[in-house]
Amino acid sequence: xxxxxxxxxxxxxxxxxxxxxxxxxxxxxxxxxxxxxxxxxxxxxxxxxxxxxxxxxxxxxxxxxxxxxxxxxxxxxxxxxxxxxxxxxxxxxxxxxxxxxxxxxxxxxxxxxxx
Amino acid sequence: xxxxxxxxxxxxxxxxxxxxxxxxxxxxxxxxxxxxxxxxxxxxxxxxxxxxxxxxxxxxxxxxxxxxxxxxxxxxxxxxxxxxxxxxxxxxxxxxxxxxxxxxxxxxxxxxxxx
Amino acid sequence: xxxxxxxxxxxxxxxxxxxxxxxxxxxxxxxxxxxxxxxxxxxxxxxxxxxxxxxxxxxxxxxxxxxxxxxxxxxxxxxxxxxxxxxxxxxxxxxxxxxxxxxxxxxxxxxxxxx
Amino acid sequence: xxxxxxxxxxxxxxxxxxxxxxxxxxxxxxxxxxxxxxxxxxxxxxxxxxxxxxxxxxxxxxxxxxxxxxxxxxxxxxxxxxxxxxxxxxxxxxxxxxxxxxxxxxxxxxxxxxx
Numbered sequence: 001x002x003x004x005x006x007x008x009x010x011x012x013x014x015x016x017x018x019x020x021x022x023x024x025x026x027x028x029x030x031x032x033x034x035x036x037x038x039x040x041x042x043x044x045x046x047x048x049x050x051x052x053x054x055x056x057x058x059x060x061x062x063x064x065x066x067x068x069x070x071x072x073x074x075x076x077x078x079x080x081x082x083x084x085x086x087x088x089x090x091x092x093x094x095x096x097x098x099x100x101x102x103x104x105x106x107x108x109x110x111x112x113x114x115x
Numbered sequence: 116x117x118x119x120x121x122x123x124x125x126x127x128x129x130x131x132x133x134x135x136x137x138x139x140x141x142x143x144x145x146x147x148x149x150x151x152x153x154x155x156x157x158x159x160x161x162x163x164x165x166x167x168x169x170x171x172x173x174x175x176x177x178x179x180x181x182x183x184x185x186x187x188x189x190x191x192x193x194x195x196x197x198x199x200x201x202x203x204x205x206x207x208x209x210x211x212x213x214x215x216x217x218x219x220x221x222x223x224x225x226x227x228x229x230x
Numbered sequence: 231x232x233x234x235x236x237x238x239x240x241x242x243x244x245x246x247x248x249x250x251x252x253x254x255x256x257x258x259x260x261x262x263x264x265x266x267x268x269x270x271x272x273x274x275x276x277x278x279x280x281x282x283x284x285x286x287x288x289x290x291x292x293x294x295x296x297x298x299x300x301x302x303x304x305x306x307x308x309x310x311x312x313x314x315x316x317x318x319x320x321x322x323x324x325x326x327x328x329x330x331x332x333x334x335x336x337x338x339x340x341x342x343x344x345x
Numbered sequence: 346x347x348x349x350x351x352x353x354x355x356x357x358x359x360x361x362x363x364x365x366x367x368x369x370x371x372x373x374x375x376x377x378x379x380x381x382x383x384x385x386x387x388x389x390x391x392x393x394x395x396x397x398x399x400x401x402x403x404x405x406x407x408x409x410x411x412x413x414x415x416x417x418x419x420x421x422x423x424x425x426x427x428x429x430x431x432x433x434x435x436x437x438x439x440x441x442x443x444x445x446x447x448x449x450x451x452x453x454x455x456x457x458x459x460x
Contacts, residue, residue, distance in 0.1 A: 020135045020175070027179035034273045043264045050280075051412050053179075057172055058403060060135070064142035064168075067396050069425055076421055080414055149388045158379045165395075166297050173288060182281050184310055191306055195299055250365045250405070257409035283409075287402055290365070294372035294398075 012063040015074065015109040019060040022081060022106035026053035029088060029099035036093070045087045049099075052084040056106060063113070074110040081107035127178040130189065130224040134175040137196060137221035141168035144203060144214035151208070160202045164214075167199040171221060178228070189225040196222035242293040245304065245339040249290040252311060252336035256283035259318060259329035266323070275317045279329075282314040286336060293343070304340040311337035357408040360419065360454040364405040367426060367451035371398035374433060374444035381438070390432045394444075397429040401451060408458070419455040426452035 030049040033042045059077045062070045085103035088096045145164040148157045174192045177185045200218035203211045260279040263272045289307045292300045315333035318326045375394040378387045404422045407415045430448035433441045 016139065023176060024131065024179040027176055028181075031180050031277070034276060039269055039273070043269070046264060047261070047410075047413070050410065051407065051414050053176065054403060054406070057176055058399060061138060061142055061168065061172055061399070062396065064139040065146050065392075065395065066143075068392070069396050069421075072421055072424070073400075076414075076417055079417070146392070149391060154384055154388070158384070161379060162295075162298070162376070165295065166292065166299050169288060169291070173284060176284070177281065180277075180280065183277070184281050184285075184306075187306055187309070188285075191299075191302055194302070246369065253406060254361065254409040257406055258411075261410050283406065287406055291368060291372055291398065291402055294369040295376050296373070 012066075012070070012113060015113040016060045016063050018102075018106040018109040019056040019063070019077070022102045023053050023056035023060070025095075025099040025102040026056065026084065029095045032093065032095045033091075042091065045091065045096075048080070048084045048087050052080050052103065055080050059110065071114040075114040078107045078110035078114065081110065127181075127185070127228060130228040131175045131178050133217075133221040133224040134171040134178070134192070137217045138168050138171035138175070140210075140214040140217040141171065141199065144210045147208065147210045148206075157206065160206065160211075163195070163199045163202050167195050167218065170195050174225065186229040190229040193222045193225035193229065196225065242296075242300070242343060245336075245343040246290045246293050248332075248336040248339040249286040249293070249307070252332045253283050253286035253290070255325075255329040255332040256286065256314065259325045262323065262325045263321075272321065275321065275326075278310070278314045278317050282310050282333065285310050289340065301344040305344040308337045308340035308344065311340065357411075357415070357458060360458040361405045361408050363447075363451040363454040364401040364408070364422070367447045368398050368401035368405070370440075370444040370447040371401065371429065374440045377438065377440045378436075387436065390436065390441075393425070393429045393432050397425050397448065400425050404455065416459040420459040423452045423455035423459065426455065 026049045030046055030053065033039060033046055033049070036042060039046075055073075055077045059070070059074055062073050067073070081103045085100045085107065088100040088103060091097075141164045145161055145168065148154065148161055148164070151157060154161075170188075170192045174185070174189055177188050182188070196218045200215045200222065203215040203218060205211075256279045260276055260283065263269065263276055263279070266272060269276075285303075285307045289300070289304055292303050297303070311333045315330045315337065318330035318333060320326075371394045375391055375398065378384065378391055378394070381387060384391075400418075400422045404415070404419055407418050412418070426448045430445045430452065433445035433448060435441075
């Protein structure tokens, strides 16, 4: 993705991209988990995926606007991404494993950003 | 951006990326317009930028989840992106011109997607 | 709810309240449906509930700001609320029936608002 | 507002209502501040209003779904509502004073909820 970057958000670009990717992976994974034969075993995972997709989407928006609360927001985002990664990692489907990886990367970028 | 793509959203990826870029450009442009000496001349533009950033963010989320309303949502998104592009194009700042371009591209991708 | 109302949104207040209530009912219903023994029979309903909660939340925000696109946005919101009501009405749980009612009311208010 | 309340969110209802009212007040206040003759003096306020409207809307959604992260989310929401109240209180317009009051109430409810 070649994104036009103003100086104010340049520092955030890696984290914005990670949040967008994590949002997408969570939404996809949630849709796929709902179709799974063992959906009943996945309801806790699905609930975390809802929160994780939402907070990643808003984190990307707040970093883009240069919000003075972007760091605090990304700190909470990292917490939720970590929890989501741990939960998704329990399932062997490709979409769950990929989602777990992208959640972990996003958590790491959010922690860097908020430190 | 190398995004993990499930088959269900593969067709949407170009449009998802365009929406993410447009959201970011609108948020950045809004923040920059608020700092401009002639901010009073930009209030109409700022109001459209608010809507455009929001609808692009949600469009990316709905395409990612494979929503059955993604096409209708992207149709409205295209209308707002076009209006935002026309308004931003009136201002000569780099951030306004870049935002206008990304809004136009996003409108085009949303129209393709929803057709 | 006693809400402070500026003249610009006074006309929207009934619809804003209906959207907030519908958003809440959809989020609650989704959480409850995920816990149901027959969750597998409810995945289509759950997918519409995700969209309906999101669009109602954003519709309330756009009406509050007096967006020039509030009417078009509420038109799409009405379509999705109608679909969500029809789907929820198929299930006999109290939360589904209540959600169906609030979706119908919200659809009606959104249509009034956008006409 | 007579809202249908499942047992899981009953405890949150006061806070959900406060968040919805605060979101609305912030969106209205932002729109009105953009029209003010001294808009240049209000850009810091406008930037906080953007964040406050967004986080209140999402807090209402997360409490409605019974998110396990609702408390942590509301804690951050309280911080931002307090900052927004302090900023809005500096301006004498009715919409700013009313917004400041609703932000303070929302901050208080969010703190109660997250304790």
